[in-house]
Amino acid sequence: MASELKIGQLQETQVERAYVVAQAGMPRLTLASWRQVTSGSERRNFIVAADINDYVRGLCHARMENHPLAGRLFDIAIFIVVSPFREQEIAAKLFSNVKKQAIDANCNYLRVWTLRPENWDLLDDQDYRHRWDHGSMHPL
Template sequence: MAVAYSVGPIKQQQVDKTYRLIEAVGYNVDLQAWRDFCGMRVARTWPAPYADEVITAENPLGYVAGACIMRPVHDRICGRVLDVPVFVVVSGGDTRGASNSLLAYLMATARNKNCGFIRVLGLEPCNWPRSTDVSRRERGILIPVH
């Protein structure tokens, strides 16, 4: 069954719903820390070119089926890359649709930000996205931007 997802920056009313996804995959961040992390993004009124953004995929019933965190970075080998340290999709019936919707949004964002690649990092719950472990960043999957 094809479902149209609303994909975009996290909204205030999605913060707690999205936390359930982050919690389900085992990231070591509590609800208040997540609220604080998202609160700075929701409150931002001007674009911040190198700041983390939380993106959600919400189905027509209002359920958040997927979420990711992205930020443009400069990689010494690949040049400008859209880093995606968190990419989570939890859906009972349309994992592919939610994933494809998030990936389409990431691809459009990467083109707009002049990134040559999207790097989706492997799921390592012990490393929250603010990790400065460079070796971790090198273990991601590189997706060429077209």
């Protein structure tokens, strides 16, 4: 199945299907809030893994940061995989894709935040994003 995945930017036609995955990791996320963020330019920061039927199986929110300690940082605030089978394969392929993007962008580090329901509220909190003490840092 993982070889049948399409990984790329969240498309407008995938917004509703991706919401189901996002809500699995962030139960307080409302559909209205999800639609608002994914209808604007922020949608380009969402990367999805979709199966051959275009069901979203994995979702991440990633963007570049100029971190005060890490320098150029590829920051993954949301990384969720939901599938009835082969979750590890899907996660590995999605992670491999974002890691390649980080390397191609000449980032010094890639950080994956620890998934917590409040992450959605912290996406725009620059002070939180510039901290060093959360998530898992991966030197590149």
